[in-house]
Amino acid sequence: MIEIKTIIGTAIPLTGDNINTDRIMPARYLKEITFNDMDKYVFFDERFDKNGKEKKHQFNDKKFAGANILIVNKNFGCGSSREHAVQGIKRFGINAIIGESFSHIFAENCTKLGIPCVIVNANSVAKLMKFVQDNSQIKVNISLETKKISFGNERVDFEIPDAMRLSFINGTWNITELMRTNVDIVKEKIKSISYLNGFVR
Amino acid sequence: MSKHTLFDKVWDIHTIKELPTGQTQLFVGVNYLHEITTPQAFAMMRERNWKLAFPQRNFATIDHVNPTNERMRPFKDTTAETIISALEKNAKDFGITIFGLESENNGIVHVIGPELGITQPGMIITCGDSHTSTHGAFGSLAFGIGTSQIFDVLATQCIAMKKLKVRKIEIYGKLAKGVYAKDIALATIRKLGANGGNGYAYEYAGETISQMNMEERMTLCNMSIEGGAIIGYVNPDEKTFEYIKGRKYAPKEKKFERAIKYWKSICSDSNAKYDDIVKIDCAIIEPTITWGTNPSQCIGISENIPELKKLPENMRADAKDALEYMGLRSGMKMKRMKIDVAFIGSCTNGRISDLREAASILKGRKIANGVRALAVPGSYKIKMQAEKEDLDKIFISAGFEWRDQGCSMCLAINPDKLKERQICASSSNRNFKGRQGSPIGRTILMSPAMVAIAAIKGELSDVRDFYD
The missing domain is CATH 3.30.499.10 (Aconitase, domain 3)
Structure with a gap:
């Protein structure tokens, strides 16, 4: 299992509340049967006009090329459950997101792919965004061990559920195999689920 | 006397184990699949050469990419044809019931689940689609999941989830003529905000809900996600039982009688504790x-x-x-x-x-x-x-x-x-x-x-x- 303790890198500031997964990944790309090309489509309709010409967008901005941290505002990733949105962001090179808040399903999808979504208050987001705007080549450090984000001479605290934080650190965040090893417990437990047993229990 | 919500009860019934991530491993009673969010999950199963844990607890339909004005296969849109064929093949290979385009049971996943009586009270229901909250109208905990989570469900029939808080939304007052469940849904989201429900399950209650038919309740629960709540539910009642009765996958005869006992048992207690309560007067809601x-x-x-x-x-x-x-x-x-x-x-x-x-x-x-x-x-x-x-x-x-x-x-x-x-x-x-x-x-x-x-x-x- 992969241990995720710190994420260090340059960051992209993406302003705006309620940025939904339809914007992150336009629905027409959900027709593809693999996630392989999702990096090409991320924020497509905001990054390109109908002739394929680049529009002004942080994901197009050369100044942020190579970033691996994304900074967002409130309710990021709301709407559709499409994992394609997270796959696009991940394949674009992002491996941690700092924001004021995340939609539930989006955050779950991120966790499944080993992308920590860490929560900081609106002031700190504004400060961070300004910092990376002015210093796009200076690295930001997210330490899951100290629960602090460092940038320049600043340090801010972030929130993340503690058990989840520890599982990133210990490399136990991907629970598929673990849930699978619990199969005998599952078989035993479901004997008491009424609708699986003719409603006799 | 216990003072639990439906959420607490259904959660406990389906709890398998606490996980190191702070999440709970929950058994999934029904997992619905559609063509758009599933091919990668099946590919992950194939890579590992795994079989489905409980294929009979999974049901598939085609609804998203199909044209609605022609039925001739193969479809002109080759990507649509490919993704539809992929689910048809996956369902066949993995032993899942599929209601394909030629089936009289075909339709939008959140419409046919209830229509066929598969969706029932007191279940945990998942689907790779955020509007899975619709099924909460029957008193189930139903929510949308991503593709990697679909893979979890295929492999284990379980989902890892962190417990939500419960907000009771009490809706009272008589709807004016020309005002519908859709208007209540929009007015509620307006009041609580696009992310007001983040971290919550919504329990819709109150006299207006009691008077609503099942289709109206589905409309309301469907829109829960638009207010940030991944789950919206209504306690099952006689209208719920009446709707389910006689449907294809509904329990029959003696079994139906026993089912009603279970369905009543999972309703929120009258003195249940909620994390939050909001009241909505729907007499003042306009179209x-x-x-x-x-x-x-x-x-x-x-x-x-x-x-x-x-x-x-x-x-x-x-x-x-x-x-x-x-x-x-x-x-x-x-x-x-x-x-x-x-x-x-x-x-x-x-x-x-x-x-x-x-x-x-x-x-x-x-x-x-x-x-x-x-x-x-x-x-x-x-x-x-x-x-x-x-x-x-x-x-x-x-x-x-x-x-x-x-x-x-x-x-x-x-x-x-x-x-x-x-x-x-x-x-x-x-x-x-x-x-x-x-x-x-x-x-x-x-x-x-x-x-x-x-x-x-x-x-x-x-x-x-x-x-x-």
Whole structure:
């Protein structure tokens, strides 16, 4: 299992509340049967006009090329459950997101792919965004061990559920195999689920 | 006496184990699958050469990419054909029941699950689709999941989840004529905000909910996710049991009697403890329409679009951006605004009662010149029922296109799309930028009755005027 303790890198500031997964990944790309090309489509309709010409967008901005941290505002990733949105962001090179808040399903999808979504208050987001705007080549450090984000001479605290934080650190965040090893417990437990047993229990 | 909510009880019944991530491993009673979010999950199963843990607890349908005006395979759109074929093959190879396009049970996943009696009270239900909250209308905990989580469910029939808080939304008061469950949903999201439900499950309760039929409850629960709540549910009652009775997958005879006992046992206790309680007086709700680019940005039809400076400061930037996109100004009225397209359908409002309500308005009338109008039933069975009642004739003679079942123009990844900056009066659930198939297209959400009247007038209108 992969241990995720710190994420260090340059960051992209993406302003705006309620940025939904339809914007992150336009629905027409959900027709593809693999996630392989999702990096090409991320924020497509905001990054390109109908002739394929680049529009002004942080994901197009050369100044942020190579970033691996994304900074967002409130309710990021709301709407559709499409994992394609997270796959696009991940394949674009992002491996941690700092924001004021995340939609539930989006955050779950991120966790499944080993992308920590860490929560900081609106002031700190504004400060961070300004910092990376002015210093796009200076690295930001997210330490899951100290629960602090460092940038320049600043340090801010972030929130993340503690058990989840520890599982990133210990490399136990991907629970598929673990849930699978619990199969005998599952078989035993479901004997008491009424609708699986003719409603006799 | 226990004082638990339905959420607590159903959660406990399905709890397998606590996980190191702080999540709980929960058994999934029913997992629904559709073509769009599943091929990668099956590919992960194939890579590992794994079999499904409980194939009989999974049901698949095709609904998102299929055209609604032709049935000839292979479809011209080869990517659509490929992804449909992929689910057909995956269902066959992994032993899952599939209600394919040729099946009389086909339709939108959140329409057919209840229609077939698969969705029942006291279950945990998952699907790779955020509108899975719809199934909460039956008193189940139903929520949308991503593709890697679908893989978890296929492999283990379990899902890892962190416990949610529960907010009781008490809805009281009599709905005025021309005001529907859709309007309550929009008004609730407006009141609580687009992310007001984040971290919560919503329990809809109160006298208005008791009086609602199952289709209205489904509409309300369906929209929970638009307010950020991944789960919305209603405690099951006699209406729930009556709806389920006799359906294909419903328990029969003695078993049905026993089932009712279980279903009653999982209802919230009268003294249950909630993390939050909100009250909504629906007597004051008007026919509601959206003006922005998320469903919380809505107003009653007689209201003006809010003045930016009167909005809370943290909502202004979003509102300004939305108005620019929509080509609207703060302070203006929406009534009489021209529309280009009218869409009646979707998992929110594509059921028989929705079609009946719209048809009652369209009967003997014609849609305005230049308006393109689509009526898309939520399932094949609904289509057949509507045709039995001659609703199709009403839609067609009014100038609507009468289509086959599917998600259609709700998310527009089949051929049904807006063009350029067209404005669509839509009975669907999302008014996001580009949602209906044109990256610059515009969506205005409303009830099916309001869509019908807008189609007739060619502009946003108040359905209550029609009844006067």
